[in-house]
Each structure stands twice: as structure tokens, then as C-alpha cells.
Amino acid sequence: MHELPKQYDHKAAQDRCRTLWDTGRYWHAEPEAGRTSYSIVIPPPNVTGALHLGHALNNTLQDVLVRTRRMQGFLTLWMPGTDHAGIATQAVVERRLLEEEKLSRHDLGREQLVKRIWVWKEQYEKRILGQLRDLGASCDWDRIRFTLDDQCAAAVREAFFRLFQKGVVRRGKRLVNWDTFLQTAVSDDEVFHEQVKGHFWHIRYDVIDPKPGEPPSVTVATTRPETLLGDTAVAIHPQPGAALDLAEKALREKRAAATAKEQPEIDAALAELVARRADLLPGLERLAAMARDGRQVRLPLLGRAIPLVADEWAKPELGSGCVKITPAHDPNDYDVGRRRSLPMINILNPDGTLNAEAGPYAGLPMHKARTKVVADLEVAGQLVQVEDRVIELAHSDRSKTPIEPYLADQWFIRMDELAQPALDAVSGGRIRIFPERYAKSYLDWLSEKRDWPVSRQLWWGHQIPIWHVADVASADLEQAFGGCGSVAWRSDEAGGWFVCSSDESLATETVAGRPLVRDPDVLDTWFSSALWPHSTLGWPRQTPELAAFYPTSALVTSRDILTLWVARMVIMGIFDTGEIPFAEVAIHPKILDRYGETMSKSKGNGVDPIDVIDSLGADALRFALASMATETQDVRMPVDFQCPACGHLVEQTVQNRVKPRIDCPKCTKPFRTQWASNAADLTLPRGPAVSEKFESGRNFSNKLWNATRFVLMNIDGFAGENLSSGAAASLDIGSLPLEDRWLLSRLASVTREATRAVDEYRFAEAARTLYAFAWDEFCSAYLELCKSRLADPAHRDRARTMLLVGLDTILRLLHPIMPFVTEEIWQHLHEAAGSRRMPWDSGAKPLAASIMVAPWPAPPAAWMDATTETRFGTFLGVVAAIREIRARQNVPPKTRVAVAIRTSGDLASLLEPMRPAIEAMAAADIAAFGPDASASPSAATASAAGCDVFVDLADLVDVDAEIARLLKENEKTEGFLRAKQTKLADEKFASRAPEAVISKERAQLAELEARLAKGVAALADLRGRKGAT
């Protein structure tokens, strides 16, 4: 006999399963003619660090899809890989370099730094891929890619080259977010805003040669006074009066629509506007006229004459109505500068110090320059006023240092033409986004068609395949590269040329004696990510993989990168291949901590998935994550630290979550957290971050394990029938007892529900459906029922067959969510019952050696039978009724009770075969079963769907307790009854509700009336009995 240990050992099972899968390479997909494929590319995790719970969720869901499709017979590929994550990775390595060796990247040089980052990458890539394997991800491990590997690099160069040829890659001065620590431009997405206390300085600029009646000066206000060194104008609205009228009109409209509560505030604003008009308008009108006349003001400190310009950007309703213009260091001023053709003076060096343009301030870092500028303005008497103000200061997400807007030459991609096909793909339904509402943010973002700045002044990344050459003629280039299809060139509008090549290097180092110089910049990391679906499959080569697996089937991601990544993949996929990169996009929730904050390593509120995998098992983790993946909202996960010494749980709080060590409040022993870095802390045992949410998954694994244990204990040499369609032993439904027909019916409907849920990315529903069925129906009901049948030689083998059908089907349905425990059980079943075949198995082929490649269940529709399910429900109701009476009368579990069941003759004969089952499951002896059954004088009563159940308790019955209970119950029934009567008596209801609803209500009313009558009779009976004693 095949006997299993009492508890499921997830650690041993995980090791065994991984070995089995790796040996069989069931995760590998080779292009094969004639097979329908299903493919997913992994959202490549950054090699900046380890995977967190969000990744675990993302990858669990992908694995559920991939494992399901593989079992359904699709040629299934899940492409794994990691992302070089340009700036993020370089920042991490640079920060460590600085901390540990006090070196900057310039001390090391480009080549050495990149070498260091590769070392880092190897280390983290290994760790990440290891975590994915531990999670059970069935990626094709023979096809691991990296966004910076040779294959991806070739795709990047080719894609860039084509964009260059098409003319949508441009170079030009752009105002960028400059990170002065990393000395690179960063994208808007890599900038975060932080509120800091600052000031609002009001500075006076004197008018040059004011005429009589003209204001002698203008006052402007700024939060960044040092930028005045780069001012090239002061702006004033061209028609301040009209602008004020407009502002006033807008306010009045707002007031009309406002609630009474908001009105005082608007009134105050209106009053201010009116006062402002009186005070400032004449002056502003004068200034506007002066701007039209080309008059100038003198820039304080530097003494430069700068023009007054008329521009709508200056709002007369704000501040003094005038605004200083620093085109090279402010995004709005930049726009003004372009509109008014102003000079753009860059006052910054790349390292954040001021350059020669700043005159006497050159060499100072910005914050020192600010202090000095303010002090000098004060001395010069140009500082009018200083206000305290809270300002939103932009910081670089990567270096955590303040961002400086900075004018620099950058490469960017024009989106106007490229974006349209990507918009059409989603709005036309060729790409479907789940849940659908996210399509809106995709479309909104793309329809702005904003240019994509793609150059980064970094060393880690794909170096832009552009070479610069100056002082050559077009003919020289033609001669050098004319015959070469992989090289293109274009004038750089400054007398030089851009040469672009899709090859890694150019064939020559000079053209007409002039050197070709490689552009030092690298591409935004999202550029290579945008090519991921086709670059990983071999593009631009026409590989068999590309033909078989592109377009991919689905993309699974969280919503925050819908624009950054998903939209760009669609753009580039269509541009490069002419086809969409994926047919469906599944958006899953984010995991938040107990305070509703997103989990992140920097906050320290994360959970290492490996902690959960170690303590509770990968299946527990996966099951919990899948159950959380609902469509509507993000999910909160309260986290605790578990004391390694005593197991006590310490709630993770804002205070303790960043500490390297914690002293257990219970056993007082210290343990380390993920933050431990010094030697002393590292010697402490690790206290993993855990959440009770994962426990139900662990318990479920164990439940399945023990159900299997039961089946194997009873199988006793029975190897399983071949039920595959066409085989002799096929199931004859009509001959089966009620419980077997019920099981088949449930298997069919559960399979349908679970499959549909996965198809529609409703993972939580799939998990819930399977959990409830396996636990509450298969284990609690069916297994219990089988116990008596297994003891009866006449029925034993049929019960064994059905147990195997049930267990086998449940395992296959659960395998995508819980691969390890299902595989482990599959192997045990293989040993004990290897000749069994399900109707959806091929009868000729041997049973699959791994459940990973076992066919997905496909129960025939004929199994579904609603009548059987209802009847079985009645049976369960009778059992529950007897158990309830036992519980409320404190009958000891082993004491058998005598029961009478009063019900219609029809129902009684239908349920008669279930008599032994009822007796076994409720520890009861049925004395009477039918219309004539009646209560004995010492019975307690209960009702269940058309049956009255009387349990004869003899001297056990507590009459007073029964009376009290009946009183309470009758009262409750009366309450429902009255509500129902009122509803039915309501003429409106009777006249307007549909007939079906009314008859349903009537039936319920009748049922309630009968119930009450019985209750009243039982009560009278009990009272009489009490009087008799």
C-alpha cells in the first residue's frame, strides 16, 4: 500500500518537481508546423535588485496562463529575461562605489564602470532568475534574454536605424530634467516632487531710460533667484485688461456653478481681482505698450539690458503681472523664449555649478549662488520682499538630488506619425485591455503624441548608433557609404553630419580624412524594452521563433507602466514588424502595505517572496497572490516580522520597517531584517517579513495532500480504470448513484467556470472556485460519502474510480495555480494508479509523466445535471440538520441518535439510497423516512429543504433550551413572514413586478407559513411535554 506522510513537505516537493521539470524540459517550446501557439514575454525585471511581491504576483499570473494553455495543448512559450534598466542600475552601482570606495564614475572611466555594472548585473540576474525558478515559473529557461545582450542590441540598432532613415529621430536643444549628480537628463517619469520650505523673492528690475509717466521699474517674483543670471527678458501680457476680463468672467461662471460653501472663497478672489484691476491695470497697460515699443529693463547684478516682451504667459491676475524669463532653465520660459525668439543662456555646468555666463558667480554650486545672489540683491537695494512659501521641488528618483531644468542637445523621437497606428490598434479592438477601463488612459496618453526624448548621458546602456563628422561634403559620404544599406546620413544643420549605422561599428574611421566620432549618449532604457516582444524572438532576423510566436498572445503587467512601456511596445512593434506585439493586455492590481502605501524596497515595507516560499511554500504564495488578483482594486497586505527564535509576530510599522535589527518583544531576542548591513547585525538570525494571508494557501496544499492520502490508502492495488472516450470502461452516467452523478456534474461546471475565469483574467475567481469545490464539496462531502462505500466490496471499485476521477481533475485544474503540490501528488498517483485515464486523455498514450503536460480537463456537457445538484443539496441539508441538533443539544460526537425524517414519498424514495450515507455522516440511525415519519415525544426538530428532521434525544434533550430556541426561531420566521406579506399586499408590487418574481415570493410566503406552523406546533408539543414531567 502506498502511504504518504501526514503533512505535505513543500521543500522536498519543490526540489523534486523542479528536477523533474528541468529534466523533461516541459517548459521548452520549439517552433512546430501546424500547432497553434500561445506566447507571453515576461516584463523583464530590472537587474537593480531582487524580486519583490509585486513581481511574484506578476509572474504567478503569467505562469497560471502559460501552464493552462500548455495543458490545453497550445505550443506554449513564456520568454524570460531581465532589463538592464539603464539609469537605475548605473545609479545603484555608482552609489555603492561612492559609499564603499569613495570613487566617482569619472575616477573609474567609462570602460571600467561598465565592467563593474556587468558584474553587478550577473549577480542580480542570477538571483532574479533563481527567484523565478523558486516561484515555479515555467519560463523557457533555454531562451533567457537580457535587454542589453547581443541579440537585443542588434534589434535596437536596427530599429534606431529605421527610425533615423524615416526621419523621425531628431536631434535638437531641449529643456531637460538634469540630474547634476548622475550628470544626465532624466525623463519626467524619473522625477518626483517633494514639498520643501522655501521662499518667494520679489526682485525689482529697473526700466532703462523711463519716460515721464512710465513706471521706473518692474517687480518680478521667483522661488529660484539665482536663475536671474540667465534671464533674457521680462514678460508682460500684451492685453492685460482683456486678460483680466477673461479671468473675471471665468470666476463668475465658477461662482454660478459653485455650492454655497465654495462661494465665499470665490467672492474673495473676485474682490481681489477687482482691487487688482484698480491698482495695477494702468501700470500694466503702460508696460504692455512699452513692450510693443521694444523697451528694455536692466538685469540686476549683471547689468545686462534685456527686453520687455509681450507674451500671454504673463498672467496679469498673478503676482505683479510681470514675469522674468529664463529660457534655458524653466520649461514655461523656454516656450516663451521660442515664441519670442529670445536668446537662451545656459548658466549651468553639467555638474550643477555655474558657468562663465554667470559672471562673478561662476564656479559656485546652485545653492551657494542663491545665497550670494540674494545677499547681493539686498545690498544693491533691488530686493523688494521675501515671503515664506512651501514649494514643490523636483528631485531625481535615481540620485535623490534636486533636478535642474537644463538646456541640452538631445535625441528625440517624433511621435505624431508613429503613435497613430498604436492608437488605432486599441481603439479598433485589435488589442484588448483587461479590465477595459484602462484603455482610456492608454489612449489619452498616446493621443498627446508628445516627443519621446531618448538620449541619456549615461554609460550603461545601448550607445546610440550615431557618428558625428564635420567638414565633409555629401559626395564624400556617398563615396564612403554609398553601397552600404546599413548606413544612412543626414545634415546636422550646423555644417556637420550625422551618420547612423545598424552595424555595431562603421567600416571606416574617417571620411575624407575627417574623423567619425561616436555619439557618447546611450538610449533611454525603455527604448530596448519597447522592442522586447520582437527582439527576444530574433528580429530583425526572420527566425522560426518570430514566425511561430509573434505576435504574442498576452502581456501581463501592472498599470503604472501602461504608458511608459505598453504603449511604446505597441508603437515599436507595429513600426518594426507591421504587426501588433500582443493581442491582449492584462492589468493586475498593486500590492500595498497595511497603510495603503505601495510596497517598495526604499520604504522597507516589502516582503521577500523567498521568505514565504521557504516557510509556507511556493504554492501557498501563488495561491494567495492569485486570490488577491481581483479586477477592482489594489490589495492591502498587512505584514509582520516573525521572530526566528520564538515565532512571535511583530507588526511591521513605519518606525520599525527600516531598522536593521529588532528585539522581539516576547522573547527579547534580537533578529535582523533585510536592512542589516554591518557585521554584528548580520550574525543575527533573520526575521522574515510574513503575512497571514499566505497561510490559507499552505493549509489548502495540505488539504489536497491529505485527500490524496485518503485515496491512496483506499486504493489498495486498484490501478485505475481507462475511461478515455471510446474505451470499454467509459462511464455510464445513468447507472451511477446520486453522489457520483453529482460529482460529475460539479466537475463539469467547475471546470467550465475555472477555465472561463482564467480566459478572462479573473484569477481570483478561478482560485476561489477551485478552493471551494476542492475543500467544501470534494473533501467535506464526497470523500466522507465514500467511506461507507469503500467498506462495501460490491461498491468499492466504482467509488475508487470516482475518487480518482475527482482527484485527478482537481489536480489538473489547480496545477496552473499550485504547480508543486499538484505535481508531487501526480507522481504519487502515477505510482499507485498509473493505468487510469480520464475521458479527456488519449487512451492509446501513456499517462503524462508530468502533470505539466497532462491534458486540460474537458468534461462532456452531458455530465451537467441541475436536478442532481439540487437533490444532492437536499441530502446535505438533512445531514446538516441532524448535526445542528446534535450540536445545540451537546450530544457527544460518538453517541448515535435515532432520527425520523418526514418528507414527501417521492423525495423519500429518491433519497432512500442515501440512507447509509446520512447515517454515517451524522452518526444517526434512521428509524423512519417518508410522509408518515413523526416526532417521538422526546425529539428535537429541524427543517431542511422539504424535509422535517426529528432527532430522538430520549433523556438527552434539554427541553428548556429547545423551547427557548424555538421561541427565538418562530419570532424570526414571523418577522420574515410579515415582511413578505406586506410586500405581496402592496398593490404596486403586485401590479408592476414580473410574474416570475411574484410567484417566487408567493412560494416563499407559503414556505414561511408552513415553517411557522411547524414551529408553533413543536413549541406546543414541547410545552406539553414539560408540563407532563
Added chain:
RNA sequence: GGGCGAUUAGCUCAGUUGGUUAGAGCACUAGCUCGACAAGCUAGGGGUCAUAGGUUCGAGUCCUAUAUCGCCCACCA
């Protein structure tokens, strides 16, 4: 400022096209070691579905407003 979403049991969440007396897991209470499983079994307690209106014969579900929270986008001399 614009957009999207959420608010249901002590906690974390489900709740199909509006239709019985609103569910699950964990936590809680009582009883139970019987050969599958104490990571278990049996029974139970616990909810004015954020608030206020409205539509409807009927609202957790639809509409409007309010409050609170979260996310995305834009802007803040």
C-alpha cells in the same frame, strides 16, 4: 485643475444583467484526536453595505451630491 478607482464583518477582500434572509479567508466562541487532514472536523456569534437624497414594485448593485482614501496626468513666476 483633469481623469480613473475605492469605501461591504475586528482584519483582508468577493458580490455576475437590480430580485429570497449579503458571502469567503483569517481572527473570535463552544465542542471534538473517529484510520485522510489539529495546517483538521462540527456547530455558532459577528454587517444600518461611508453619508444624504433620487430612480424603481424592489437598490450593496443604477443616478446625483457630500466625506474620506488611493492612483494617473497636467500645473504651480
